[in-house]
Amino acid sequence: MPDLKDRCIAITGAGRGIGAAIARALAADGARLTIADITGEDARQVADAIRAEGGTAIAVAVDVRDRAAVRRMIDETVKAHGRLDVLFNNAGIAQTKPFLDITEEDWHTVTDVNALGVLIGMQEAIKTFRAQGGGGKIVNTASIAGKQGYEPLAHYSASKFAVVALTQAAARAFGKDGITANAICPGVVATPMWKIIDQGFRDTGLTRTENEAFDMFAAGAVLGRPSAPEDLVGVARFLASSDSDFMTGQSLMVDGGMVFV
Numbered sequence: 001m002p003d004l005k006d007r008c009i010a011i012t013g014a015g016r017g018i019g020a021a022i023a024r025a026l027a028a029d030g031a032r033l034t035i036a037d038i039t040g041e042d043a044r045q046v047a048d049a050i051r052a053e054g055g056t057a058i059a060v061a062v063d064v065r066d067r068a069a070v071r072r073m074i075d076e077t078v079k080a081h082g083r084l085d086v087l088f089n090n091a092g093i094a095q096t097k098p099f100l101d102i103t104e105e106d107w108h109t110v111t112d113v114n115a116l117g118v119l120i121g122m123q124e125a126i127k128t129f130r131a132q133g134g135g136g137k138i139v140n141t142a143s144i145a146g147k148q149g150y151e152p153l154a155h156y157s158a159s160k161f162a163v164v165a166l167t168q169a170a171a172r173a174f175g176k177d178g179i180t181a182n183a184i185c186p187g188v189v190a191t192p193m194w195k196i197i198d199q200g201f202r203d204t205g206l207t208r209t210e211n212e213a214f215d216m217f218a219a220g221a222v223l224g225r226p227s228a229p230e231d232l233v234g235v236a237r238f239l240a241s242s243d244s245d246f247m248t249g250q251s252l253m254v255d256g257g258m259v260f261v
Contacts, residue, residue, distance in 0.1 A: 001029070001237075002029070002237045002238060002240070002241030002242070002243045003241060003242065004026055004029040004030055004031040004237065004240060004241055005029070005030035005031070006030060006031070006032060007026075007030075007031045007032070007085045007086060007240065007241070008031070008032045008034075008077060008078075008081035008082060008083050008084055008085045008086070009026055009031050009032065009033055009034070009085060009086040009087075009088065009240060010033075010034035010036060010073060010074065010077045010084060010086070010087050010088065010125075011023050011026075011033065011034070011035065011036060011087075011088040011090055012036045012037070012062060012064055012073075012087075012088065012089055012090050012091035012117075012121060013036075013037060013038075013064075013090040013091030013092060013141075014033075014035045014036055014037055014043065014046060014088075014090065015035065015037030015038075015039050015041075015042025015043045015045070015046055016037075016042055016046075016191070016192055017189070017191035017192055017193060017229055018090060018141065018186065018189060018191060018229045018232050019037070019088070019090040019091070019141075020035075020046045020229070021228075021229035021230050021232065021233060022088065022090070022229075022232060022233055022236040023035055023046055023050065023057070024046070024049065024050060024053075024055075025230075025233040025236070025237065026236065026237065026240060027050040027053070027055035027056065027057055028053065028055060029237065031056075031240070032056040032057070032080075032081040033047070033050060033055065033056065033057040033058075034057070034058050034059075034060055034073065034076065034077040034080070034081070035047040035050070035057055035058070035059045035060070036059075036060045036061075036062045036073050036091075037059075037061065037062070037091070038061065038062065038063050038064075038091070039061070040059065040060075040061030043059035043060060043061060044059040046059070047059035056081070058076065058077075058080045058081075060072070060073045060076050060077075062091075064089070064091045064113060064117030064118075064120060064121060065112050065113060065116060065117050065120070067120050067124065070120050070121055070124050071124050074087075074124050074125060074128050078128065083132055084125060084128050084129070084132070084136065085136060085137065085240075086136065086137040086138075086139065086240045087121060087122075087125040087136075087137075087138050087139070088139045088140075088141070088236070088240075089117070089118045089121040089122065089138065089139070089140045089141065089163075090139075090140075090141040091113065091117055092113060092114045092117075092141060092159075092193070093109070093110060093113045093114065093193070093196075094110070094153065094156050094193050094194075094196055094197050094200075095109065095110050095153075095155070095156060095196075095200060096152050096153060096196075096197050096199075096200025096201055096203070096204060096206075097152065097154075097155070097200070097204065098151070098152060098204055098206075099151050099152070099154050101204075102154060102155050106155060107155050110155045110156055110159050111155065111158065111159045111162065113159075114156070114159035114160060114162070114163065115158075115159045115162035115163065115166070118140055118162075118163050118166055119166055121138075122138055122140075122166060122170050122181065125138055126138075126170070126174055126177075126179060129174075129177065129179050130177055130179075134178065135177060135178025135179050135180070136178075136179050136180075137179070137180050137181075137182075137239065137240060137244070138167075138170065138179070138180070138181040138182070139181075139182055139183070139184065139236065139239045139240065140163050140166070140167050140181070140182070140183040140184070141163070141183070141184055141186070142160045142163040142164050142167070142183040142184065142185045142251055143156075143157075143160040143163075143185055143186060143187075144185055144186070144187045144253065144255050144258055144259045145157040145160045145161075146160030146161050146162075146163055146164045146183070146185055146251065147161075147164070147185060147251070147253070147259050147261050148259055149161075152200070152201065152204065152206055153197070163183060164183055164185075164251045166181075167181045167182060167183040167249060167250075167251060168181075168249045171248040171249030172249065175248055180244065180245070180247065180248035181248055181249065182239050182244065182247060182248060182249070182250050182251070182252065183250070183251040183252070184232060184235055184236065184239070184251075184252055184254055185251050185252060185253045185254065185255065185259075186227060186231075186232055186254055186255060187217075187218075187221060187226075187227050187253075187254070187255025187256055187258040187259070188214060188217045188218040188221070188226045188227060188255070188258070189226065189227040189228065189229060189231070189232070190214075190226055190227070190228055190229070191229060194214055197213065197214075198210065198211060198212070198213045198214045201213035214226065217258075218256075220258045221255065221256030221257050221258045222256065222257030222258075223256040223257050224256075225256065226256070227254070227255065227256055231254065231256075232254055235252055235254050239252075
């Protein structure tokens with residue numbers, strides 16, 4: 001098991017879904033967590049659950065599009081835990097729209113969270129890592145849609161391709177500082193986000209029944225089932241720990257065998 005005791009970790013979008021599952025697991029491993037989410041109550045509930053189980057966690061409300069809010073999140077992490085060792089840029093949103101129906105507003109809605117939010121998080125974390133000395137780790141949540149474009153999710157796919165590019169660019173720029181940047185690429189995960197995607201398929205007439213889109217995409221996994229948030233915990237542990245110190249710029253597919261690259 002990777003040694004995460006007292007490692008200080010902030011996770012955005014940790015109020016539910018993949019972020020919450022990762023946060024609970026890393027806290028159980030002894031890490032000190034900052035649970036950050038745009039919905040403060042969701043963040044508080046996860047942090048309270050971690051503390052109830054004997055872990056260490058604070059909750060912070062943050063809109064990842066707001067640089068000042070991201071800066072406050074990192075500063076509160078350092079104040080509470082002593083430093084920042086790892087930032088998971090996990091917050092993200094999805095929207096289903098036929099390609100020709102995507103508007104400028106749709107584009108900004110999705111990419112401002114999924115791409116700009118990741119850029120801001122990386123920039124502010126890197127400033128803190130450099131000030132602290134001793135390097136640091138960035139783990140971004142990309143997607144299989146960061147490796148292949150999907151027609152009814154074109155702008156979502158573009159935003160996740162951007163996450164992969166930002167991960168690679170930061171790895172090249174800051175390796176000399178001992179700062180690593182890697183990404184996780186989940187597939188079809190049973191989370192509230194996929195409920196939104198599935199509803200979008202129905203709203204646009206691409207599917208008719210509940211979970212039809214989810215089941216259709218998940219059928220492409222060679223391991224024979226959709227993902228659960230807990231399936232991302234192992235790779236998160238690895239990337240947050242010293243076991244991954246010599247890995248940077250990589251985007252790891254954790255999708256049950258949907259996309260081979």
